[in-house]
Amino acid sequence: MAIFHFELVSPERLLFAGEVESVIVPSVEGEMTVTAQHAPVMAVLKPGVVTVSEGKGAPRRLFVRGGFADVRPEGLTILAEHAIPLEELDAEALAQLVKDAQEDFDDAATDEAKRDAAEKLSQLKELRDALVH
Amino acid sequence: MPSLKDLRNRIASVKATQKITKAMQMVAAAKLRRAQSAAEAARPYAERMGSVLANLASRLTTTEGAPRLLIGTGKDDVHLLLVCTGERGLCGAFNSAIVRMARERALALKAQGKTVKFFCVGKKGYEALRRQFEKDIVDYVELRSVRQLGFDHAEAIAKKLLRLFNEGGFDVATLYYSHFRSVIAQVPTAQQLIPAQVGEGAGAAGAEAVYDYEPGEEEILEALLPRNIAVQIFRALLENNASFYGAQMSAMDNATRNAGEMIRKQTLKYNRTRQAMITKELIEIISGAEAL
Incomplete structure (x- = not known):
């Protein structure tokens, strides 16, 4: 190849x-x-x-x-x-990332920021679920 | 005329100082090596970023609807000076050179009737600028407790800067830091952050390639520009860090050498005084014996 x-x-x-x-x-x-x-x-x-x-x-x-x-x-x-x-990435670090993203989402003031944060959060959750299996 | 004891004490205290400066010089040398390699490791990313950005920007034919970070707000009334300095002193003219450059620029801008705002990174710059521009300082970030500079720190600063920009806090942002040329040469540098300055040369070569963009070109550019600011700040912080240790090393080297010189002079004086006293005593004894 x-x-x-x-x-x-x-x-x-x-x-x-x-x-x-x-x-x-x-x-x-x-x-x-x-x-x-x-x-x-x-x-x-x-x-x-x-x-x-x-x-x-x-x-x-x-x-x-x-x-x-x-x-x-x-x-x-x-x-x-x-x-x-x-x-080097363990489940704990990933969980922390998800938590941070969740906080960002909760803190987001404008609609736009909220949308961005929600997108990031869902991507991370998806990844976490994929890695666990 | 200082007594022998005074001279002895003075020599001892200069020796103690010399030991400290010598130790500081060695610590700075060790840290400099690490800071230098960190600055070098960051270079490929910043370079790639610059060439990608140049490539994208050269494809934007119309300025209409282009991101504001690239073309600016159309005004230049309010200037923000992002001044990055060190957290500590004992490093020669390192901090004051950066501050002086920023201060001169600020005064020149004010003379033209523009508004000047300051965003300070690093304690020393903040303290120096506070004396003159207390009410113009809009934000201040301290990195004193930071052991290892990470991208996160630059990102946090960039975030604050962007929030301020989006709120209409300023039109033009300029970054002040010290460029690390070599261990003995640190050059205070000003770099315009917003509107972004994009290199032109790199764009021409890549423009021939037909690119696919996922998602669209504009979305990418929009995502890239804020990131570019964080990268530029990160690079400035790393350069600053290396410059700081370089400046501290040469300052401490000077101090050690000066202390050595002082010890030499004082020792000479001490010995002369001692001999003069011995001679004086001898004369007294001899003349006393002769008188008998």
């Missing part, structure tokens, strides 16, 4: 850089799998899991929150606001 260059960067550090076979990206409009020769796309991410297949061995899974993916002819770059390897 053809390989392409993939970079995952968060504001704090470069988390991953290398040649990979495919990457599953959680975009707001659904998950998409990026492989080599993918058409250029720019997508906003929802909180979710990025799955990176390097060809050999088990795929690496990383939890990302906020940010966007940029597919270019020369490769894929994910700019994530928060990104941590899935192994």
Whole structure:
């Protein structure tokens, strides 16, 4: 399988850089799998899991929150606001995130803020349920 | 003429001070290394962000309906100066250089009849600006208790800034921080945050590629601009942090060297006085013996 260059960067550090076979990206409009020769796309991410297949061995899974993916002819770059390897994410941390989102929702003053918060909350809940199973 | 005991005491106290400054210099050197690598680690993200933003902005052909964060409010009556300084002193001219730059800008703007507001990050800048612009300071964030600068801190500041902007609190926001050029050179820098300044060169290369956008271009741009502000603030904080330790290191290095110089001089004086006394006593004894 053809390989392409993939970079995952968060504001704090470069988390991953290398040649990979495919990457599953959680975009707001659904998950998409990026492989080599993918058409250029720019997508906003929802909180979710990025799955990176390097060809050999088990795929690496990383939890990302906020940010966007940029597919270019020369490769894929994910700019994530928060990104941590899935192994380091435990149920407790996720529960805390859900709680924070719930508080944001409760605190939201305007309709718009409320809508944004509700969307975030549902995305997180979805993710939590998906990970538990 | 100080007595021998006075001189001894003075030398001892300078030595104690020298030990402290030396220790501070070494601590600053160690922290500088960490701060520097953190600043470097943040660079790829900020660069990517800049190129993506430039790409998107270059595709916006009409300014009509473009996000206000990009094109501004159309006025420039109220200026907000976001002044990032350190939390501590003992770092040479680091804090005062940033404050001086912001203050000069504020006075120039006021002379033009504009309104100036301040948003202070860091205790030292707040204290310095409070003396002159007490009523113009709209917000103040202290990062004293923060051990490791995270993106969250920048995000919180950006959130406050955006809320203020959306309420119509200001038209133009400028960020003041110290750019870390090298250990001995920190350059106070001003950077305009709102309206966003987008690099032009990067846009041309990427413009040929046909992009799909999920969701639409404008939505992405709208999501990106606030995030860009947080990223810029985060970068400024990291640069500031590295600059601070660089400045502190050289200041403490100077202090240690000055203390060494002082000890040398005082020791010389001490020895001279001591010898003068011995000579004097000898003369007294000899002349006493001769008189007998």
